[in-house]
Amino acid sequence: MNIRVLIVEDEPPIQRSLKKLIENINPSFKVADTAFNGDEAIEKLKHSDFHVVFTDIRMPVKDGFHVLNYINNHNLEIIPIILTGFEEFEYARQAIQLNVLDYLLKPVDVDSLTKLLDQIHNQLSIKFECHDSDSYKTSSTAIMHQIQHYLEDHIKEPITQQSLAKRFGFTPAYLSRLFKKEVGMSPTEYLCTLRITRAKELMQQNPHILTKSLAPAVGFTDPFYFSKTFKKITGLSPKTYKEEMKK
Structure with missing residues (x-):
């Protein structure tokens, strides 16, 4: 497997060091090109294909957010990783909203980079298997089933799409x-459905259970939001549902 990487970093020593680390840690990764600012990176993204982009946030001319927005707005199948310092952690939090897989603190830690490259390698292994439709379907189906089982076993935990993806x-x-292609709904919708199904089971077991006790028992921290979600999925409020059960 040949994973093409673009590094966007305005400091040459960091750029060279990261290139060397990436290719030494995992030979499947090849730093195909580099850029020193957002404008230069976007030009390279227009004319070449990459699988992964490591981008600094604070750079001259155009910053890393321009790169991330370009990737998102053009629906590029690229995994973005941001490079940041401790003093720029707020930038990292903002970047998570732009579908960034993860971030690396500078100077880059070898162990953190190794784990991240392994994670990216696993994800792209599935994507590359698209060339063999049968094996791709088998691999993606198996992983989606793993995710379903994980959600079923952890419905009370505060799971977000970002934490699940990571x-x-x-x-x-x-x-x-x-x-969604495998199950017919997003992970968030699936988790909500699981939680409401579990809530209905608990109400059948204990018809007198209060909504304020029921909500946290199935992973909702806000009883009002639980009631709203319950009605959206079942067509009835929790109170009405319990009354219907008595008939």
Whole structure:
């Protein structure tokens, strides 16, 4: 497997060091090109194909957010990783909203980079198997089933699409597309359905259970939001549902 990488970093020593680390840690990764600012990176993205982009955030001319927005707005099948310093952590939080898979703190830690490259390698292995439709279907189906089982076993935990994607080595958008293709709904919708199904079971076991006790028992921190979601899925409020059960 040949994974093409673009590094966007305005400091030459960091750029060279990261290139060397990436290719030494995992030979499947090849730093195909580099850029020193957002404008230069976008030009390279227009004319070449990459699988992964490592981008700094604060750069001259155009910053890393321009690169991330370009990737999102053009629906490029690229895994973005941001490079940031401790003093720029707020930028990292903002970048997570742009479907960034993860971030690396500078100076880059070898162990963190190794784990991240393994994660990316696993994700792209599935994508590359698209050339063999049967094996791709088998691989993606198996992983989506793993995710289903994970959600079923952890319905009380505070799971977000971002945390789920990171756990299984995907970007949130890519995971959502794969999951919806396999299951027919997004991971968030599936988790809500599981939680409401469990809530109905608990109400049948204990018809007198209060909504404020029921909500956290199935993973909702806000009883009002639980009631709203319950009605959206079942067509009835929790109170009306319990009354209907008595008939």
